[in-house]
Amino acid sequence: LVRLGAQNCHWEPEGAYTGEVAAPMLRGLVDYVMVGHSERRAAGETDDQVADKVAAVAGAGLVPILFVGEDEQGDDALAQTEQRLRHGLRGVDLTRQHVLVVYEPTWAIGAERPAGAEYVGPVVEHLKAELRRLGSSRPEVLYGGTVADENVEQFARLDALDGVGATRGSLDADRFLAMIDRVIEV
Secondary structure: OOOOEEOOOEOOOOOOOOOOOEHHHHEOOEOEEEEOOHHHHHOOOOHHHHHHHHHHHHHOOOEEEEEEOOOOOOOOHHHHHHHHHHHHOOOOOOOOOOOEEEEOOHHHOOOOOOOOHHHHHHHHHHHHHHHHHOOOOOOEEEEOOOOOOOOHHHHHOOOOOOOEOOHHHHHOHHHHHHHHHHHHHO
């Protein structure tokens, strides 16, 4: 089964926003819309805009894919990630709306030494617990830091993790297929 998603949308339901598309315009074309990706945040997208987009996507009857994560490792990393989760979901009733969450620690993207399963696993468990507290009956969390054919198996073995974003590993078809093969083997 293949389903399509969009990489972004605008929070307003209609209007002229050059370079953007309104969530209702995506209905019938896609099932999912990515919101809050680190590249969008690096381009100036704020937590308030992310929350507005999540609400717009949900309001259009689509499934938001909310990206959350910390900018740097440290004592407040988990608090920053949880704050982004709570803020991003502020306009959504999780008892009625399904939201996919992607844990994406910005510091791990393209890092020489990316986050490993031993770091990611406890964060994913925490995010799922928080989603349950917020009303989700089936919380789903994916990992979207640096994932490639050489490390995808460690993430596939995490019981709490519901999947991965292929990141730059998906840009090369052979590497992407190798990732899929490794996940299937697990």
